[in-house]
Amino acid sequence: MPLAVLGLGSNIQRRHHLTRALDALATLADPAPLRLSPVYESPAVGFEDDRPFYNLVVAFETELSPTALNDRCKRIERDNGRPAGPTKFVARTLDIDLLLWGEAVGRHGDARLPREDILRYAFVLHPLADLLPSHAHPVDGRTFGALWAAFDAADQSRAQPHWPVDFRWKGRLVSRATDA
Secondary structure, eight states, X not given: OOEEEXXXXXXXXXXXXHHHHHHHHHHHHTTSOOEEOOEEXXXXXXXXXXXXXXXXXXXXXXXXXXXXXXXXHHHHHXXXXXXXXOOTTSOOSOXXXXXXXXXXXXXXXXXXXXXXXXXXXXXXXXXXXXHOTTOBOTTTOSBHHHXXXXXXXXXXXXXXXXXXXXXXXXXXXXXXXXXX
16 A cells, blocks of 8 residues: 655644544554654744644555545545635644655646655655655655755755654654654
8 A cells, every 4th residue: 555644734723633633644544553753843934823833744554545635634624624725824723735645746636746845844854754764755766864964954044943842642742753
């Protein structure tokens, strides 16, 4: 089965909405566990609302197609109060983005794989590198660990502050990449 990799974020009732999202995603991954990155906090740069975000990456094997999985993720977002329609640069209860689905490249419904945000944002690449450091980007070819090392050491003018935070899910502290 392909490995699905999702990026999750929230800046409204962050712990509550991320916990609900993880609970819902765990049902899609059943019986295999969700694999979780550490959770990072980052400022909401360029947003109308300046509440900081919590972000993490999850991975699990799935029989769902990329389109079906992306549709389920959008339903989870709506179930958690995210309005339909354009929501760029506004506060959000929940954001779930399909980052990778196996080695898929190209457009799959509304999802473009691999998601370009992987190479653009520290709050996506860093937790992805924590979770899957030896996995290779399907287009770039470098591992996520190597991509993060290059991103972090590259141009400091594009430095994007973020820091790990303690986060508990199902009674377990998520402070390093783990199977939950």
